[in-house]
Amino acid sequence: MDTVALEHLGFEIALGTYLISSILFILYFSIKKRRLAEMGFTLALFGFAFQTLALASRWLYAGYPPWVSTYEVMSFFAWAVMGAYVILNVKSDYKSAGVLIAPLAFVLLGFASMQPTNPAPLIPALQSVWIFIHVPIIILAYCAFVIAFVASLLYLFKDKQLTEARMTEGLNRQRDVASKDNTPPSRMPVEAGILANFSLEQLDDLAYKSVAVGFPLLTIGIITGAIWAESAWGSYWSWDPIETWALITWFVFLIYLHAKTQNWSASLAAYIAAFGFISAICTFLGVGYVLPFLQTYISVSTGLHGYAGGGAISGTVLFCGILVAVLLLLLATRKKPPNATRAPPAQTDAESGPTP
């Protein structure tokens, strides 16, 4: 089998497994059977292995690292996000994060699959050592922000659950006292639930550590981008939309870090990190504006930041819309009926062995 066919096979399998994994994780969040998360994670691992194969094959036959064209960058981003998720689960158990990671990887690969896949020879402006440094650094930074985003959303979700559980427990206790009932107070479901494997402190810490990795990487990414721009067309900064959005993202995480050193509330920090990630996604996909801009700006070196091609604007709007919707969905007042807390700690939530 040649490397081109191998790449396509690996890509298709990864796309399929990420989709099934997403469905399993979403099911897990609705029916809370631990086995679904284990299966979802195993499938994600499987998909990750095949995507690694696909990217390695492409590197072999294209002759340059797989982060130049739109197709490659999106695919590489999905791979890196999955990689970060896998690493995260080596020492701790953050499998539940798959409910956000797997769909994100699937959507990124889905976008990639809509792009032309043939490797094009590098145009003059992209023939710079900086492409091999600037691009992966930026993608790794975004990857860290994905983890910070997921940790922050899980934090906000868990925080809300705990608050609600405390409220209903308070109500139940009042009722118990009123009826002189001697049965022990109902247990909080949260500690046995889907977010039981990590505490609020751990999630807050994970978000901070991810930003602590991502922020310097983004800084290096912006600086290397400026050096590259300076050597390519003599202007280290020209306020093109992608530069501006990268700076916006940098500013948002700068606020996050100041909020942390000032010990502002952890949920405020979580909101800031979530918005920082949305800004990073806008940077990543907002490149559709840039290509025409560059074409009028310089005649020989078109194509810097052109990886998203011309048609990505609607994609950007769509994607940001989805993200904002997810945020709102998770944070909107989704009150559970109080009697839901009467259920005993579910047996199914006990750690099951590794899925075959």
Place this chain on the structure above:
Amino acid sequence: MNFAIKVLTSIRFAVATIGVIILVSVVGTLYPGGDIVFGSPLFLALIGILAISTALCSLTRIVPLWRDVRRPQVEVSDHFIQALPYAVHLSGVTLTQVRDSLKGYVIRETRTGKTTFFLAQKGRVGRFGPHIAHFGVLILLLGVAIGAAYGNVNPYNNKIAVIQEGGSQQVDGFALRLDDFNISYYNNGAVRDYTAKVTVLDGNLIQTYNVTVNGPLTHKGLTFYLYGYGVTQSGNAWVAFQIKSTSGLPFVWVGAAVALVGIMLSLYVPHKRIWIKESDQSTQLGAISNKSSARFFREVEGVRTKLESHAHRVDGTTGSEEI
């Protein structure tokens, strides 16, 4: 005036300014031609306010910080130690033993009567990280300002020089001659690169360079970028070079590097402090770090358990406390 200083040195104000800059920037990217906002007096004023706020934030904090780090409080009360996030009573362990097992710490010790006070510090430079980063950003902004100011003064900045093959152009006291222009192709016909062979003629200095898309030529504070090319009616190639002044650039790069170092220091070098108070009755130990506390406390806990179990072995009371 005092009020103004108070506002400008507050982190809340700086964060609010950044928030406004973010909003203006978002607006600037939303519609075509919106990038005009980044040259507007409003935007420059916002950046100026942020720069002043950044400078004042650091200036007012760096002196107390320096004092705290260079001349820290070694003699502390029992209450102070007990209020630290990690606080224990040591049994059967002497101060000397603790001192010998702490590696890489800067140690201060004082004695008052029969009480010995001890402070071990590590990673003090991390505390200066934010201020180093602020300083770097200010240098960078200075570079941007110098570049912007000089750009209006230097008549060659942002000009385009069009030179025919074999011809030359006089620029700022020297001349640039185009010797040759080449386009190389991939097998499939796509352009691989453009190369302009040029010679700088500056008095006695005659030097030849290859200018490519990612490889501009810099001479006497002016950089020449490949900008365009074409062929005249007589079949002669011509190349357009964009000329840019390099003034301010060194400040920009040095500032960016300093800011990066500051960011890394503040994120990756935690300031760790261990206080010990040894008296006739007891030995108390308290520890605090400005970040990643869990790992640091494990480190201190490790030192403590090792020393205590050693002490118990010597006493012949091995493990009695543990069981």
